[in-house]
Amino acid sequence: MTDEFKDVREQVRGRYAAAARQVLRGEQTSGRGDGCGPCSAADDEPVFGAGLYAASERAELPVAAVAASLGCGNPTAVVALTEGETVLDLGSGGGIDVLLSARRVGPGGRAYGLDMTEEMLDLARATAAAAGVANVEFRKGTIEAIPLPDGVIDVVISNCVVNLSPDKPAVFAETYRVLGPGGRIGITDLVTDVADDRPPVADRAAAVGEAECGGAGALPVGEYRDGLLAAGFTHVEIAPTHRVGTETHSAIIRATKPYAPDGLTIRPMRVADAAQVLAIYQAGLDTGGAGFETAAPAWEAFDAAKLAVPRYVAADATTRAVLGWAAAAPVSDRCAYAGVVEHSMYVHQEAWGCGIGTALLRAFIDATEDAGIWTVQSGIFPENTSSLALHRRVGFRVVGTRERIGQRDGRWRDVLLLERRTRRTL
Numbered sequence: 001m002t003d004e005f006k007d008v009r010e011q012v013r014g015r016y017a018a019a020a021r022q023v024l025r026g027e028q029t030s031g032r033g034d035g036c037g038p039c040s041a042a043d044d045e046p047v048f049g050a051g052l053y054a055a056s057e058r059a060e061l062p063v064a065a066v067a068a069s070l071g072c073g074n075p076t077a078v079v080a081l082t083e084g085e086t087v088l089d090l091g092s093g094g095g096i097d098v099l100l101s102a103r104r105v106g107p108g109g110r111a112y113g114l115d116m117t118e119e120m121l122d123l124a125r126a127t128a129a130a131a132g133v134a135n136v137e138f139r140k141g142t143i144e145a146i147p148l149p150d151g152v153i154d155v156v157i158s159n160c161v162v163n164l165s166p167d168k169p170a171v172f173a174e175t176y177r178v179l180g181p182g183g184r185i186g187i188t189d190l191v192t193d194v195a196d197d198r199p200p201v202a203d204r205a206a207a208v209g210e211a212e213c214g215g216a217g218a219l220p221v222g223e224y225r226d227g228l229l230a231a232g233f234t235h236v237e238i239a240p241t242h243r244v245g246t247e248t249h250s251a252i253i254r255a256t257k258p259y260a261p262d263g264l265t266i267r268p269m270r271v272a273d274a275a276q277v278l279a280i281y282q283a284g285l286d287t288g289g290a291g292f293e294t295a296a297p298a299w300e301a302f303d304a305a306k307l308a309v310p311r312y313v314a315a316d317a318t319t320r321a322v323l324g325w326a327a328a329a330p331v332s333d334r335c336a337y338a339g340v341v342e343h344s345m346y347v348h349q350e351a352w353g354c355g356i357g358t359a360l361l362r363a364f365i366d367a368t369e370d371a372g373i374w375t376v377q378s379g380i381f382p383e384n385t386s387s388l389a390l391h392r393r394v395g396f397r398v399v400g401t402r403e404r405i406g407q408r409d410g411r412w413r414d415v416l417l418l419e420r421r422t423r424r425t426l
């Protein structure tokens, strides 16, 4: 982490430590923890704080937890929680959403609160004790380096905190890492309406620290979405709710981590995966059944040819060995074909039959649709019946046969052209 990011974080921490002390002294906060004045818009609709929760929810909590509410929404209302689930609240403050989540997941579930401000953690632990809620745990740490192992969380919630982070890609990557396969996020956060002419990321990070009234670090909706997609999330939805400033809205943000079979994880491909990805590629080509090429490209050529997002690997969750990958290349640089790609997917032969191909391809298709890609094409040899069946299962159809289109091992081969059109309205 750069010194600049550390400085920003210390300024943010100082503001929220002061807000926690105010609540502990029994004083009223602004609802935003920043001395910003009243926490409601001109028409008296609440825009920050406890007023965004139903009276019945407020009634089930200790006074201090309600008084310390500094969010811009109610994340427990935007994501369904089921008994027995494990929930993590990023930037849990006085603990209001952790306590509500703990009640929803019941004694068989668990709710973690994560905050970097000691005074907020003291307040949250005191309110949890006052509420008599046992299935909660508050941890000290930052949302850019979450102190939890991989894949242990079912649902990540957060209320008005991601906008305060100077390093949002790290927050999205860490959120993805701690979620298990099929895990989901339900966040409320500030987004900005100012999409163009934004200052560079580092300047914006500094603004987060300097701003007295928050929202300076809010991302435009498009950048928020791109950040979540780059981290590997699918089914990304961002819906603005209420205005909180001249250039900021509160928004509900939902997304999902792709499902993976037991013991596996599906995650974005990284440069560090290059050797394993290319070895699997080469082994697939060596079978003679995967394509006309005989040699996998060098990483630089692979990297230049494929879209940066989506690119997934399936990896063993324990050993972290890469077992398969999926990526795509645009079929043309002509603008009429924007949104049309040809994908490639290879699975390590020793991992065939474990459902990796189906999970990878489903994740990949979902991510292409989130990215606005409406047609995914693929060429498959007619003899490759398992690949054809897999593609049909996820909605591909054969649109034609390219007869004797090329030679492999001295033999002319047909190629079936498959296509999948999105079912979403883009």
Ligand SMILES: C[S@@+](CC[C@H](N)C(=O)[O-])C[C@H]1O[C@@H](n2cnc3c(N)ncnc32)[C@H](O)[C@@H]1O
Pocket: 009, 012, 013, 016, 017, 032, 033, 068, 069, 070, 071, 072, 090, 091, 092, 093, 094, 095, 096, 097, 114, 115, 116, 117, 120, 141, 142, 143, 144, 158, 159, 160, 161, 164, 165
């Ligand atoms: C706006 S308050 C929201 C608190 C709580 N979610 C609520 O709704 O009342 C922001 C909280 O996030 C914490 N926070 C801000 N940036 C953080 C970071 N980078 N890592 C961990 N906690 C952070 C602050 O200490 C503060 O408690």
